[in-house]
């Protein structure tokens with residue numbers, strides 16, 4: 001396979017004369033567009049340039065091998081020629097360059113060269129190097145499971161192949177024989193770092209470790225690139241799996257307009273590569289094949305020049321970007337009704353929290369064919385380390401519930417791609433303590449996807465995360481992570497404390513079009529039992545639950561601490577202290593009206609969480625109360641949290657000293673009530 005790179009005859013590659021002329025036109029268009037952007041930069045009209053010049057052969061060769069009606073692509077920031085060849089117009093390009101409000105990809109929100117177009121299956125990308133690779137796998141996985149014969153092309157520079165996401169994605173693609181083509185445009189430098197300081201061995205050789213062919217090709221020879229791409233496309237389409245293509249090429253200008261390339265490479269080196277210019281190489285072939293004469297060359301050049309002039313003019317006249325605030329969420333939730341009644345006891349079979357989650361996942365999978373569950377050890381026979389997913393593979397098949405390699409960034413990244421391509425992924429991160437490698441995919445990718453494309457892309461994924469302490473889990477099986485994620489616009493973060501809420505919030509999370517982090521207090525997995533409604537029970541995201549009423553103070557808590565607070569409130573009643581308990585359930589969006597109502601009712605607030613205090617989620621609640629309801633307070637806001645140590649120690653005697661307890665809550669509540 002992938003041996004067509006030596007073919008030097010376009011008709012043997014299945015390309016018509018017209019297609020070859022189109023390739024030439026496209027390469028020239030990209031080159032001239034690039035020159036125009038640099039000129040605009042020198043005139044002070046665009047602040048930032050990422051240049052394609054030198055890469056046109058690789059990109060046009062790759063694009064021409066794809067079928068625009070069914071294939072997907074995830075290009076990177078240097079792929080001007082690729083995007084033009086896939087169908088973006090020069091005007092689309094300049095709308096991005098000028099950061100106009102009508103830029104179809106980013107609406108002025110991202111830097112130039114971050115293209116995307118849902119109508120052409122071109123997926124959005126961020127500025128974070130290599131995060132697109134797991135997305136490509138997710139899209140390919142979705143194409144495969146839905147029976148499409150579309151293929152996915154994902155590209156990058158060679159520097160990106162040092163990132164973990166590249167390797168995690170290659171491994172996953174190889175494991176599942178996914179229809180993905182990894183195209184690496186090796187221009188010898190990652191900013192200033194030469195390949196010899198970046199890549200051990202060669203880029204193409206990396207394929208060997210992941211069960212796929214890897215091939216080097218002259219990236220300045222558009223026909224050679226087309227040949228290997230067409231072979232890789234054919235291989236992917238027929239179910240044989242992924243390929244890695246390393247196209248050797250060169251960029252003529254600095255990395256970006258902010259870079260000075262003279263400090264790391266010589267003018268002679270640049271000149272040497274210019275002699276192998278991809279446009280010249282193709283032109284020579286066209287002339288030798290008698291397909292291009294001076295008249296046609298002049299005609300194409302004048303058409304391209306004119307096309308660019310019109311595009312610049314039209315884009316320049318387009319409206320400026322003004323809207324910085326819309327589309328943070330696909331479904332914004334602004335709680336507007338304060339919870340006034342004590343939450344009534346639900347009706348249904350009595351179950352514990354973990355069985356409820358398992359039952360609910362089964363019911364959701366039955367209800368929605370597009371749901372898919374994956375994570376580490378989630379498939380049968382194990383069904384998850386906590387057994388939350390037991391039976392899903394047996395009941396719904398390995399396409400709908402499968403194990404992932406041990407790679408959290410991959411897990412989230414694949415979910416991002418699958419979600420964007422039509423699935424509703426429900427991922428499991430085995431323990432919150434191990435979610436940190438996925439932080440980038442959560443915070444930089446899925447949380448921003450909807451905003452950065454002004455709503456043109458979204459990915460409705462649910463990330464289930466067992467979290468928290470009190471179970472002798474020690475420093476690395478006890479962490480609370482909510483403060484990291486509640487800080488992030490674009491994410492929704494919910495925490496059930498009862499089985500009924502677990503069912504209701506999970507149901508709502510799966511139906512929600514935004515990414516939802518579903519934090520499961522694992523101490524409550526068997527401790528919390530209660531009646532669970534049957535059927536599609538929904539608890540609205542953004543609505544707190546008043547668990548207990550009381551005139552002396554309000555305890556605001558969530559997760560295990562909400563459970564403890566209810567017990568504390570019941571016991572305090574015997575001591576004539578009436579403590580209301582507000583279980584937040586949803587941390588982002590936060591049910592401010594219910595918090596405010598609680599403050600107004602009794603003027604005293606005790607915030608409890610098991611995370612440490614400094615910078616914890618309680619600080620946000622306290623700050624909002626201080627900002628908005630200070631006049632209603634009759635006592636200083638109080639927080640009862642874990643001390644400032646890095647999570648909970650393993651030894652019972654140590655953990656008991658630091659894990660917030662029912663007795664501790666009672667003590668704090670009594671002293672606050674007496675204030």
Ligand SMILES: Cc1ncc(C[n+]2csc(CCOP(=O)(O)OP(=O)(O)O)c2C)c(N)n1
Nearest residue numbers: 078127128129157158159160187189190191
């Ligand atoms: C994760 C991450 N680290 C660092 C950067 C800064 N950065 C932007 S481009 C780049 C070099 C990329 O080189 P390469 O992948 O070879 O692509 P090229 O620009 O040469 O086409 C770096 C380090 C980034 N955007 N993302």
